[in-house]
Amino acid sequence: xxxxxxxxxxxxxxxxxxxxxxxxxxxDFTDSIVGGTQGDGIYFVWLVRWYQGFFLGENPxxxxxxxxxxPQGWNLSTTDTSLxxxxxxIPFSILWGPVAGFNVGMWLSFVFSGLAMYAWVYRHTQSQxxxxxxxxxxxxxxxxxxxxxxxxxxxxxxxxxxxxFMSLYEVLRTPQAPNWLRQRSHWGWxxxxxxxxxxxxxxSMYYLLFTLLITLVFVxxxxxxxxxxxVRRLLTQPASWLRVGVTAALSAPLLYMALRPFLALAGQxxxxxxxxxxxxxxxxxxxxxxxxxxxxxxxGGWISEIFDRSQWIEGSLYVGAVTLALVALAFVWKKxxxxxPLLYTAALVMLAAMVIAMGPHLHIDRELVLINxxxxxxxxxxxxxxLPFFAKMRAIMRMGLFTLxxxxxxxxxxxxxxxxxxxxxxxTWAAAGLIALTLLDFxxxxxxxxxxxxxxxxxxxxxxxxxxxGAVVQLPFHRSVDQEQVFYTLTxxxxxxxGFFNANQTSQFQYLAPILECFPDEHSVNTLREFExxxxxxxxxxxxxxxxxxxxxxxxxxxxxxxxxxxxxxTFSD
Numbered sequence: 087x088x089x090x091x092x093x094x095x096x097x098x099x100x101x102x103x104x105x106x107x108x109x110x111x112x113x114d115f116t117d118s119i120v121g122g123t124q125g126d127g128i129y130f131v132w133l134v135r136w137y138q139g140f141f142l143g144e145n146p147x148x149x150x151x152x153x154x155x156x157p158q159g160w161n162l163s164t165t166d167t168s169l170x171x172x173x174x175x176i177p178f179s180i181l182w183g184p185v186a187g188f189n190v191g192m193w194l195s196f197v198f199s200g201l202a203m204y205a206w207v208y209r210h211t212q213s214q215x216x217x218x219x220x221x222x223x224x225x226x227x228x229x230x231x232x233x234x235x236x237x238x239x240x241x242x243x244x245x246x247x248x249x250x251f252m253s254l255y256e257v258l259r260t261p262q263a264p265n266w267l268r269q270r271s272h273w274g275w276x277x278x279x280x281x282x283x284x285x286x287x288x289x290s291m292y293y294l295l296f297t298l299l300i301t302l303v304f305v306x307x308x309x310x311x312x313x314x315x316x317v318r319r320l321l322t323q324p325a326s327w328l329r330v331g332v333t334a335a336l337s338a339p340l341l342y343m344a345l346r347p348f349l350a351l352a353g354q355x356x357x358x359x360x361x362x363x364x365x366x367x368x369x370x371x372x373x374x375x376x377x378x379x380x381x382x383x384x385x386g387g388w389i390s391e392i393f394d395r396s397q398w399i400e401g402s403l404y405v406g407a408v409t410l411a412l413v414a415l416a417f418v419w420k421k422x423x424x425x426x427p428l429l430y431t432a433a434l435v436m437l438a439a440m441v442i443a444m445g446p447h448l449h450i451d452r453e454l455v456l457i458n459x460x461x462x463x464x465x466x467x468x469x470x471x472x473l474p475f476f477a478k479m480r481a482i483m484r485m486g487l488f489t490l491x492x493x494x495x496x497x498x499x500x501x502x503x504x505x506x507x508x509x510x511x512x513x514t515w516a517a518a519g520l521i522a523l524t525l526l527d528f529x530x531x532x533x534x535x536x537x538x539x540x541x542x543x544x545x546x547x548x549x550x551x552x553x554x555x556g557a558v559v560q561l562p563f564h565r566s567v568d569q570e571q572v573f574y575t576l577t578x579x580x581x582x583x584x585g586f587f588n589a590n591q592t593s594q595f596q597y598l599a600p601i602l603e604c605f606p607d608e609h610s611v612n613t614l615r616e617f618e619x620x621x622x623x624x625x626x627x628x629x630x631x632x633x634x635x636x637x638x639x640x641x642x643x644x645x646x647x648x649x650x651x652x653x654x655x656x657t658f659s660d
Contacts, residue, residue: 088208088217093201096218100200100225104193107226107529108234111537115189116182120235122538127188127237129569129586131540133168134175134191134239135184135576141176149347154572156557156581157618158594163291163347163357165589170288171195171243184576185540191239198245200225206248207498210425215505215517220498222521223409224248226528227490228379232402235381235530241292241484246285247491250297251304253279255428257333258308258320276333284340291348292484294341295475296439300488303438307431351590352478358590359477362446362470366454367397368481369445369466374403375489383531394452400483403443405490408524409497416500429499432492439488442466446482480589542577545650549578549621556620556657557581562628563602567595583617606635611642615658621647622656 088096105112111120119127139145149167154160174194179187200221208217224244233241256275287294309317320326351357373393379402380386380395395401417433420426441464448455448462455462469476501520508516549558558580560566566584575582587595601613614622622644626632636646644656 088205088214092214093204096204096214096221097197097201099218100197100221101193103222103226103525104196107196107231108193108533111189111533114537114539116186117541118537118539119185119189119237120533120536120538121237123540123570123573124538125235125237126569126588127239128540128573129165130168130172130237130239131184131188132569132572132576133162134172134179134187136162137169137172138176138179138184138187142180151585153575153581154585155587155592155594156583158592160585160592161347161351163351164592165586166240166290166292167344167347168240168243168289169344170246170285171240171290174198175239188239192234192242195239195242195245196225196230198243199230199248202245202248203494203498206252206495207502209252210428211498211502213502213505215513216498216502219412219501219517219520219524220494223406223497223524224491224494226525227406227494228381228402228404228528228530229487229490231528231530232379232381232399235536236399238399240290243289244487244491246282246289247293247297247488248495249278250282250286251491253282254301254304255308257329258305259316272329276329276336279333280336280340283337284344287341287344291475292479292481293487294344295479296485296488299442299469299473299485300435300439303435304431307434308427310434311427311430313427352475357475357478360480362467364480365466365470365477365482366445366447366449368400368483369447369449370401370403370440370443370483370486371449371451372440372444373451374401374483375405375440375486377404378527379404379530381530383529386530396452397483400481403483403486403490404528405493406524406527408520408527409493412497412500412504412520413493414500415504416496419500419503422503422506423499429496432496435492436489436496439485439492442469443483443486443489446470540573542574543651543653545623545648545653545655546574546577548648548650548655549580549623552580552621554620555580557583557618558621558623559583559602559614559617559619560623561602561605561625563599563605565625565628567591580621581618583619606638606642606644608642611644620657624654624656626652626654 111118119131121127136145136151137148140148148169149162150159151162152159172191175187175191178190203224204217204221207220208214211217230242230244253275257279283297286297348357377393378385378389380390380398381402382389389395416423416429420429423429444464444466446464446467448464466482501517505513505516558578560571565571567587569586571582571584572586583598585592598613602610604610629635639656643659645659647655647657
């Protein structure tokens with residue numbers, strides 16, 4: 087492993103790049119985020135504060151919020167619990183507030199991802215320069231930048247994957263020594279493998295399911311490409327099975343704790359299956375991996391004019407020109423690699439992940455390819471039909487992350503082979519040049535104009551001053567699932583009938599939605615009474631004739647309490 091000093095310097099380098107890539111956020115990171123209240127980031131700001139409350143003893147439940155989706159309550163597994171992704175944010179949230187915690191957590195995701203790839207490549211090259219380059223590629227892929235833009239703190243926690251596959255490889259490489267159980271290094275790899283898999287489970291169910299799929303591909307690659315003697319030991323020696331079994335046993339408690347709320351929700355019908363057509367909408371295509379990102383500061387706009395980038399956040403899977411060149415060099419000079427089979431396995435995983443990410447049917451420029459009027463099926467269709475839980479995965483594009491993961495690793499191997507051919511006095515400059523070209527290839531441009539303050543509304547401060555714990559509803563009711571509505575509850579601290587139900591809608595929401603969308607009428611008003619709602623927050627701009635609405639509210643027994651910055655609050659007269 088690299089020396090601690092070099093590891094720390096690499097971390098400082100990745101942090102500096104993260105601050106530069108997200109500039110000028112560092113100037114306002116305690117009260118502003120990219121996109122303000124309009125992106126998913128505002129939900130994760132709330133979630134950071136929720137987990138902070140749990141660890142400080144304020145909330146009795148970690149994955150269940152009785153104050154949301156009131157009175158039924160809200161299982162956070164309807165989206166992603168993402169505890170491992172948000173945990174690094176909590177200390178900074180305690181210090182400076184949840185907005186700062188969210189932003190620092192995002193920056194740390196760049197740092198941790200870069201360091202994890204650095205460690206993996208260094209394990210196989212002993213080259214600081216090649217490892218730093220591979221870490222830069224992995225940490226600043228356009229895919230990660232796109233999820234940063236969208237505020238996806240959960241999907242930005244990609245540090246666990248290099249650690250998992252690095253340690254999984256070591257677990258599979260069964261040593262010939264009979265006393266391996268007594269050696270700390272072997273236990274270290276087993277613990278790292280089990281722990282990183284558990285962290286993946288606590289990050290995203292997408293990532294866990296996809297990781298298990300790719301693990302199968304990785305093991306197949308190991309069996310096919312590794313020397314026969316090594317594979318034979320793995321298959322025939324009891325110690326090999328014991329080693330794998332111990333690793334699985336170590337991961338089981340973490341997996342159980344992470345999966346438990348999701349399995350409970352699935353058993354209650356709370357995780358919806360997606361249709362094939364729905365999954366096709368979020369499927370990747372070859373150009374997503376080869377064409378530069380649509381948010382690139384120079385040619386992003388031109389790329390968007392050529393290709394359909396309507397799914398640009400999930401579809402930003404660009405591998406990079408430098409990355410592809412270095413991967414190609416790794417194969418050209420593969421005879422010089424100390425571990426050539428691992429390169430072949432990486433290539434197999436890259437290809438498999440790419441094909442699966444392309445969804446159930448073949449697409450070109452977001453249009454289904456038809457031959458004689460029939461769709462062209464792809465392997466994901468079999469997974470959709472036969473693999474449990476696969477049909478619940480909305481964005482199959484996310485499988486493309488594993489193509490990027492192994493591309494960055496293979497690029498690190500190629501960089502090492504290239505740098506060996508350069509005179510020692512020029513290697514540092516060559517590595518610096520490659521890093522600069524990579525950053526130029528990936529740079530999205532400044533975030534001036536996109537950094538916006540997030541703050542409560544005047545009506546939230548008014549609600550906070552009201553006594554009691556009467557429930558709040560935001561109308562029209564479809565507004566209740568907006569992420570900012572969840573954030574506003576941090577200020578008024580009262581039960582709320584809505585929640586962030588973008589991925590999976592609760593049974594209560596499905597029941598209430600058709601009723602409350604007819605508000606105001608007798609059925610909707612009686613339902614609000616039944617659900618213990620005290621404060622009805624209404625945005626007049628969402629109604630074509632608000633004067634008529636006010637008259638109907640008066641007839642139905644609702645009275646106005648206040649008007650705050652254009653929003654009205656009503657309650658029941660009795």
